[in-house]
Amino acid sequence: MKKLLPLLFILLAAPGAQAQNPVTYPTYKEIVTHFFSRYMLTEGVSGPATVFEKRPTGWWVRLQDELYTEVAYYQLWKSEDGSYPPVDLLPAKGTRANQSAVDVLLNDTYRNAYYALEPYYGYTGWTEDVIRTFGNRNDLTDTLLYGLGNACSLYASDLLTNNSGLSDPEKMFRPDERTGLISAAELAVYREYRHKAIELLEQLSRRNPDFQTLVGPIRLKYWNEVVVAFWDVWEYYGEEEARKELKPDLYNAFYLDLAANQLESCPKNAILFSAGDTDTFPLLYMQVQKGFRPDVRLVNMNLYQIPHYANALRRPFFGAEPLPFGMSPEETADPRFEYVLLENSEEPLAVTDIPGHLEARYPAAYRHNFRFTFPSSSFSYNDHLTLKAGAGYLLRNDLLFLNLLRVNKEQRPVCFTLSHSDYMQAGDNMSITGLVLQLQYDKRYYYEAKDAEAVYDLLMKRLRTSPGIRLQASETRLVFPYTFGFMYLARTLADKGDKVRTEQLLDRYFSLFGEVLPASDPWNLYLVELYYRADAFAKGNALAARMVPGLEYSADRMDQATLTNLRELMEKYKQPAIIAKDRK
Structure with missing residues (x-):
């Protein structure tokens, strides 16, 4: 004992x-x-x-x-x-x-x-x-x-x-x-x-x-x-x-707002895959302690690799339905599925063929262990969606995910926090729904909003925000879900020729976070162009002018590349030069 x-x-x-x-x-x-x-x-x-x-x-x-x-x-x-x-x-x-x-x-x-x-x-x-x-x-x-x-x-x-x-x-x-x-x-x-x-x-x-x-x-x-x-x-x-483990006053308003906005970006009964601590634990807290959007089933993709964690997801969770599984508890815990080796074939393996393939193929010897193999590193769901491994193997969580797609059959929406914006190279098939992405099966969206009206309503009218945001320097990266959501909806609207709402959306973003992020943030380059596309040249130029001081004397290569791109962008839209051409 x-x-x-x-x-x-x-x-x-x-x-x-x-x-x-x-x-x-x-x-x-x-x-x-x-x-x-x-x-x-x-x-x-x-x-x-x-x-x-x-x-x-x-x-x-x-x-x-x-x-x-x-x-x-x-x-x-x-x-x-x-x-x-x-x-x-x-x-x-x-x-x-x-x-x-x-x-x-x-x-x-x-x-x-x-x-x-x-x-x-x-x-x-x-x-x-x-x-x-x-x-x-x-x-x-x-x-x-x-x-x-x-x-x-x-x-x-x-x-x-x-x-x-x-x-x-x-x-x-x-x-x-x-x-x-x-x-x-x-x-x-x-x-x-x-x-x-x-x-x-x-x-x-x-x-x-x-x-x-x-x-x-x-x-x-x-x-x-x-x-x-x-x-x-x-x-x-x-x-x-x-x-009994939870306490009533965890997290400040910024984290609670961010968690609520990520959950609210999900369709009803969605499965939301996260990656790290900050896009997992505050969301769980909002669901259980605050009772907010308990219908969303949150899955940490990194922990999904651990058999005990994965098998626990078969249980309901405070109002959220059990996770769909295409593998038994015993298969999920099988050490041979810790990773599956992949052969380099140009012919994708159909997701529906995964179970029969695992039974039919003899495992290959690798590093003194036996491992299953697949004949391909890409997996087709239908004519529009193909998922691809980024290496010569699939991890257990990848295999579980592919089987989830197989048995879910599009019944429950599958979403990702932005830390997984290109999971299994499926980013082209994801659409922005606010502060998260939803996997789509009918065409490639390249992050554009499938339902622009609903996302616009969320970001402009229903977004939870608290005044007086004060973040430490290490926390400013957490604003990125807002940046990504506003930026890609603005791009969707600009592509539709809706200049008025493109400008309104950008104004809303900067009213919320303009004082939080450094003006030299490289994402602002894309927002300058979106202002230009909305014919709001004065606002785009004002943003560009705020960016320059933080970039001009920086020795960082990314900052210098951003400065060069900003100058070329202003030249493209025939805007007054504010960056000397000898600055590189």
């Missing part, structure tokens, strides 16, 4: 933890650069598969092959004295010999952030080490307080699933095979860690509201953490207990 370790057990296992002082570790970038600039990788070792471990004893490196099998393990830096012990590898042939591996590792934003924000990271058991070392301390810096809260959060998540890739299999819960639910005792342990995470993140959000995390300001991380607790308890235990 596996042991359930309460939080108190870990804390009591750290005598003298309060007396420990954090050591200044070399940064992740410094340790990666140190290793690859000094040592040559042995044959069979994959540079991008190299794992660096930030442990209480210092930095370690785990060398692996392409199958992620360990080849060697070395300590690179000792926390006890700050020394770099020698490694039993040949010296590198030049400081840039392993540059491609360095680039891959250092360009991983997620990994970089975790090494920077966590005192320890990169190995199974790191969350326990952080809790044991820092859990009893009351003198933590903001970064250490966040690191402790995040470690408690991920410890709780790792009890349920190995989504992090670092869960301890001996400590993971094993839900009932029939119901998929955990026991009351397991729920209590999960809550202990999750609630501690919520407590610490809320504490930091009060202490330093400007503290930034991977998802944005600390307040957003705290709000989302509460909804994560709600969702996990719903998925793994049940509705009644899940409701």
Whole structure:
């Protein structure tokens, strides 16, 4: 029988933890650069598969092959004295010999952030080490307080699933095979860690509201953490207990408005696919806590890859109908469907042929496992809609989605938040419905509004907006759904020759967000042209003039390209030059 370790057990296992002082570790970038600039990788070792471990004893490196099998393990830096012990590898042939591996590792934003924000990271058991070392301390810096809260959060998540890739299999819960639910005792342990995470993140959000995390300001991380607790308890235990996790005053008016507007953009009983935290958790909160548009079934496409999450969607959810499935629970959980290999054929495979094909084809051997294969990387729904894989394989969530299309038969509308604006290269078949996109089956829409009147009514009359929007710099990207929705409806109206309403729509957008986004935002280039197409040249020129100062002296290549395009656009519409031709 596996042991359930309460939080108190870990804390009591750290005598003298309060007396420990954090050591200044070399940064992740410094340790990666140190290793690859000094040592040559042995044959069979994959540079991008190299794992660096930030442990209480210092930095370690785990060398692996392409199958992620360990080849060697070395300590690179000792926390006890700050020394770099020698490694039993040949010296590198030049400081840039392993540059491609360095680039891959250092360009991983997620990994970089975790090494920077966590005192320890990169190995199974790191969350326990952080809790044991820092859990009893009351003198933590903001970064250490966040690191402790995040470690408690991920410890709780790792009890349920190995989504992090670092869960301890001996400590993971094993839900009932029939119901998929955990026991009351397991729920209590999960809550202990999750609630501690919520407590610490809320504490930091009060202490330093400007503290930034991977998802944005600390307040957003705290709000989302509460909804994560709600969702996990719903998925793994049940509705009644899940409701107890929610709090009445989560999220500010901007997030609540955005979530409501995204839900209201969906047709009745729609299935809405999201991608990240911010287009998932506030929407769930609006549906359950506020009772707003509970008919929309929200599916996080990234989590859809996890069998337990996917199978939980077979249950109704606070007024939303179960998700259609074309695969059984057993097939959904089959490890052979984690990814399906694709052959490069120009002939699309009909979506309706997927089940028979999976039964008929013999699985191909790949990386010591057996995988199913499809003869094509494209999948036709009808003469107008063909979906294409972006790589040589389909992930489980892609396969589930294709089967959903097959059995749904256009009965329930299928929509996407804008983070999935070209999912499986189907962007041409999507139409704007407000702040989300709807998959269409009758022709290619290229994001234009299929029902322009309904979308115009939503954006001009029914949009939920709160005055005095104040966003931190990291939050301005969240205005993009509004930008996209207004821009593509304006394009639809301009294509129809409706200049009056094109201008009205653009005016409405800038009245709401003109003071929120920087004037140099590259999307404003398209809005300048839409003003020109509406014969509102004075407004287009005024917007262009506001863009120039932020672009003109920027060294950023994108800014310079935007400046060049803006000048060419003004020349095309024969507008007075405001940008010198020698500016590039």
